Amino acid sequence: xxxxxxxxxxxxxxxxxxxxxxxxxxxxxxxxxxxxxxxxxxxxxxxxxxxxxxxxxxxxxxxxxxxxxxxxxxxxxxxxxxxxxxxxxxxxxxxxxxxxxxxxxxxxxxxxxxxxxxxxxxxxxxxxxxxxxxxxxxxxxxxxxxxxxxxxxxxxxxxxxxxxxxxxxxxxxxxxxxxxxxxxxxxxxxxxxxxxxxxxxxxxxxxxxxxxxxxxxxxxxxx
Numbered sequence: 026x027x028x029x030x031x032x033x034x035x036x037x038x039x040x041x042x043x044x045x046x047x048x049x050x051x052x053x054x055x056x057x058x059x060x061x062x063x064x065x066x067x068x069x070x071x072x073x074x075x076x077x078x079x080x081x082x083x084x085x086x087x088x089x090x091x092x093x094x095x096x097x098x099x100x101x102x103x104x105x106x107x108x109x110x111x112x113x114x115x116x117x118x119x120x121x122x123x124x125x126x127x128x129x130x131x132x133x134x135x136x137x138x139x140x141x142x143x144x145x146x147x148x149x150x151x152x153x154x155x156x157x158x159x160x161x162x163x164x165x166x167x168x169x170x171x172x173x174x175x176x177x178x179x180x181x182x183x184x185x186x187x188x189x190x191x192x193x194x195x196x197x198x199x200x201x202x203x204x205x206x207x208x209x210x211x212x213x214x215x216x217x218x219x220x221x222x223x224x225x226x227x228x229x230x231x232x233x234x235x236x237x238x239x240x241x242x243x244x245x246x247x248x
Contacts, residue, residue, distance in 0.1 A: 028217060028246055028248075029243070030212060030216075030217065030218075030219060030238075030239050030242035030243050030246065031055035031056060031196075031217060031218040031219065032054050032055055032056075032218075032219055032221060032225070032235050032238050032239050032242075033054060033055060033056035033057065033058040033089050033198075033218055033219065033220045033221070034051040034054050034057060034058060034220075034221055034222070034225040034226060034231065034235065035058040035060060035169065035200075035220050035221065035222035035225075035226075036048070036057060036058065036059050036060070036072075036080070037058075037060045037071065037169045037222055038169055038170075038222030038223045038225070038226040038227065039226050040226075044076070044079070044080055045079075045080070045083045047226070048080055048083055048084040048085065048086075049083070049085060050226075050231045050232075051086065051225060051226075051231050051232070051235065052085040052086065052232070053231075053232045053235045053236065054086050054225075054235050055086065055087075055218070056086060056087050056088065056089035056110060056111065056218070057080070057084050057086050057087070057088050057089065058089045058091060058200070058220045059072065059077055059080065059088050059089065059090045059091065059109070060072070060091050060093065060169075061073065061077070061090060061091065061092045061093060061094055061100075061104075062093045062094070062166075062167060063093070063094040063095060065094070065095045066093050066094050066095045066115065066117075066118050066166075067093045067166050067167030068167050068168075069167045069168055074100065074103055074104060074107065077090060077104060077107060077109070078107050078108075081107055081108045081109070087109070087110030087111075088108070088109045088110060088111075089109070089110060089111045089113070089198075089218075089220075090104045090109040090111065090112045090113065090134075091113045091137075091139065091160065091200065091220075092104070092112065092113060092114050092115070093115060093139075093166045093167065094115075094118065095118055096118070097114035097115065097118050097119060097125060098119070098120065098121070098124075098125050098128070101114050101125060101128070101129055102128045102129060102131075102132045103132075104134070105128075105129045105130075105132030105133050105134035106132045106133065108133075109134045110134060110135060111134060111135040111136075111137050111157070111158055112129045112134045112135070112136060112137065113136075113137030113138065113139045113158060113160045113198075114129075114136075114137070114138065114139065115138075115139045115140075115141070115166070116138055116139065116140055116144060116149055116152075117140075117141060117144060122138060122149075122152050122155075122156075123152055123155045126138070126152075126155040126156050127155065130157075135157035135158055136155070136156050136157050136158070137156060137157065137158035137159070137160050137198070138152065138153060138156045138158070138159055138160065139159075139160035139161075139162060139166075139200075140159070140160070140161055140162060140180065141162050141165065141166060142162055142163070142164070142165060142174050142176070142177050145180075146161075146180045146183055146184065150187070150192075150193075153184075153193050153195055154193065154194075156195055157194075157195060157196065158195055158196045158197075158198050158218070159184050159193075159195045159196070159197050159198065160198040160199075160200055161177055161180045161181050161184070161197065161198065161199050161200075161216075162177065162200055162201055163177045163178075163199050163200060163201035163202055163203065163207075163211065164200075164201025164202050165201075166201075169222045169223070170222070170223060171201055171202055172202050173201060173202030173203065173204075173206075173207040173210075174201070174202070175207075175210060177199075178210060178211065178214040179214075181197055181199060181211065181214040181215050181216050182214045182215055184197045184215065185197055185214065185215020185216075185247075186215070188215075189215075196217045196218055197215055197216050197217050197218070198216065198217065198218035198219075198220065199211045199216040199218070199219055199220065200220035201220070203219050203220055203221045203222075203224060203238075204221060204223070204224035204238075205224060205237065205238065205241065208221070208238050208241050208242050208245070209241055209242070209244070209245035210245075211242075212241070212242040212243075212244075212245035212246045213245045213246070213247065215246075215247065216242075219238065219242055221234075221235075221238055224238065225238070
């Protein structure tokens with residue numbers, strides 16, 4: 026069965042003074058990626074729940090909330106309750122990922138598990154049966170504009186293999202350095218969802234950039 030690539034522009038690359046307008050500029054996207062950073066789990070500080078609620082109220086596409094925070098158990102269900110389509114937490118920050126996945130799902134969202142570039146996939150394979158998305162970070166979390174780390178792609182390939190053989194049912198998402206030069210590598214490895222920041226928001230026509238990235242990914246997807 027053919028897969029359709031999903032493009033999720035990252036609001037981290039948008040104009041923070043015009044977030045409502047910036048959400049509208051990517052109306053052709055599949056998800057709008059919303060990065061939450063707490064200056065503890067990662068060194069940067071970005072958005073929180075009140076901003077997410079404001080963006081959620083005006084966004085033409087569902088929000089994909091990526092929580093790069095300590096103690097995600099405390100905050101993640103609130104993002105789901107506020108209407109996020111997908112709420113992703115970091116494996117490295119969770120004390121009980123399986124319980125948190127249940128809480129996120131009970132609050133109405135898909136549950137995602139994120140792995141840093143240096144985090145091995147294998148210890149989390151059993152846990153992933155309780156999640157809907159796997160986010161493979163293709164840069165170190167914390168800042169936008171970093172270069173794509175190709176060495177993370179074996180995790181994407183491994184996850185794709187397990188999905189294709191029926192062992193997992195997750196969407197495989199990649200985040201970091203995704204642009205016209207790298208999206209085909211990620212798609213060929215097996216990713217379904219592509220988070221793109223400056224490749225979309227830095228373009229003169231974000232809608233055209235989204236369409237071009239989607240076409241590139243579709244052409245590179247196996248099968």
